Amino acid sequence: MANKIPRVPVREQDPAIRATNFEEVCYGYNQEEAILEASRCLRCKKPRCVEACPVGINIPEFIAALHEGRLQEAADIISEDSSLPSICGRVCPQETQCEGSCILGIKGEPVAIGKLERFVGDWKLEHDTAPKTPAPRNGRKVAVIGSGPAGLACASDLARMGYGVKIFEALHEAGGVLVYGIPEFRLPKQRIVAREIEEVKALGVEIETDVIVGRTVTIDSLMDEEGYDAVFIGSGAGLPRFMGIPGENLNGVVSANEFLTRANLMHAYDAEYDTPIYVGQRVVVVGGGNVAMVAVRTAKRLGAEATIVYRRSEKELPARVEEVHHAREEGICFRMLTNPTEVLGDERGWVKGVRCVEMELGEPDESGRRSPVVKPGSEFEIDCDVVIMALGTSPNPLLAATTEGLETSRRGCITADEHGATTRKGVFAGGDAVTGAATVILAMGAGRTAARAIDEYIRSL
């Protein structure tokens, strides 16, 4: 019978201290805490959590194994469905997936499934060091474009099936958004991301960096000249959006992508690295998603007074509740129902403020959220010297533009069926490149689905 104790709290770095460093916010459970939390699981006969997991991890089983101290077994159960447990345990929106549907959550607190997954994933990285023997090769080759969650998941599965897999990465480091987008304090790069990538390489997957498919090589040259039987596109959604308001090209206005890439991929906060970053005294971040939250918290850590400006109310914030909570604890200022209309500059062309209007919520729009409308005569200014635009991203058009027969939607997303097959024979796609910006776990799921479809396709040749 399940233990009727309250959810085991997770230890976190003190907000006042962590707002000045880049170390991980959440310490996670130790083994004792994890086993205690695992004891809360009811082991439902029809587990709703599994249904709510985009990759269908057998959650009650791994929790049961963990509860009985069989950690290797718990790790193996997760591995059947997820290749990146330490990452997903940290960045998945569990509150709307597994934990959101946990039966315990109806009257009390759901089982901390994310934290348990993280514990098992981290344990595996630490203890499961037995050398991996790559599966015997079947002589067929698949090229994977992009080394983010979709690409890594697709590559691992294909390698396990015996395919020779090479990932082509445009940047100098593998990991995609896990490396350039999500900061160290949410997802440690060396301790977690680099090691999960090593796990993928241990399966026999090769990674070639500095290759921009569409420029350095093309999908056609990979298939025709380099002999790849199929291609998987997991190139993500990397193109930043801007608002199109006056003053957006002033010095001091940057996209969240630029700001985060400088901080994360290029380590601009570390004096050992050459890449500069500019935060000034006061930073305004425009947007309310997870990217806006990590951008504003990064700005705070770099010493600025940091404010979120969002045009809807707190209830509509698309960011994870945990992220908003952490941001508040760290002293981030939130200005809800506020929308910028112009970035103001000084005589030298540098940002000195943002002109905003107050908004109120009107009728629901097509997304079901009440759409914000301008409150007449509500114009006001916020003083700041940096404005970070975190308004979402869209897929890079380069691949579609350089590949004959590869169709995209009006929003620039690559057209693919539910198995990941694109309009071009032998070319598959998944993750943000297909859906537009979404989550790590959905991208991973799409990568795995496409791996099965690629296997079927190559067998049919």
Next chain:
Amino acid sequence: MYPILEKRLLAEGIWLMKVHAPRVAHAALPGQFVIVRVDKHGERIPLTISDFDAAEGSVTIVTQAIGASTRKICALEQGEALADFAGPLGRPSEFVHMPLEELRQRRYLFVAGGVGTAPIYPQVKWLKEHGVRADVIIGAKNSRMLIYTDAMRKVAEKLYIATDDGSEGFKGMVTGLIEELVGKQGEHYDECVAIGPMIMMKFVALTTRKYALKTTVSLNALMVDGTGMCGACRVTVGGRTRFTCVDGPEFDGHEVDFDEAMRRQGMYRTQEQRAAAIEAEREAGHVCRIGLDK
């Protein structure tokens, strides 16, 4: 890693490096650039391709040591290697895709300034190989700062030199020489291509506008990834915001907002200067005890 096959000093502080990068060499076309990272701690900086040889698998870059990162690149020796060399990036020069018949009817004027002379070379060379006529103006402070003159002489129909102090060729700015050729001598060109410091390209565009001479410029904006991800290279062209890395680097010089582009180039200048100063101190063996290097 991308080994340096050859390194040569072209003028004070300006180095030519031939880099082994077979994939880039195979795909490169005139007008494109690469992103270079010198080592683990280096910035990603864009450098325009100055030559490429697919057979040899080499790509040539020419770098002027001005900031912390370009100084680190220039400090590498033959046999050492760059950590990263990604490309070719950006769109190739427009003429690469023009029908040859039409192209051979055209006459080009290239205007090169300082280190911008190097990326002019593959363009003029390509045109020469395809039977298209191109004259070249190279401008520099003085004769000692001139680069690529011998190589250019072989591919240009006519080569003109302008130096600020008159130590070689025409005395004055490249714009003065354009006035001389197009204005006074009535030379006819169908298109001008200018590559050099932003301020030079601005004034070349102002000059050619008077003669309604179509002018293409290659912008050297700040970049991080070089693939359209960051938007650091935003530039206003014809009233629209464009990304230099994916929409450029070549744009219609008469449409570019140069004042904004120059201001945006200075976005990180104070920090870069600080980084350069700290690097110089470090090289001189100085250890900062008051935390300025933090």
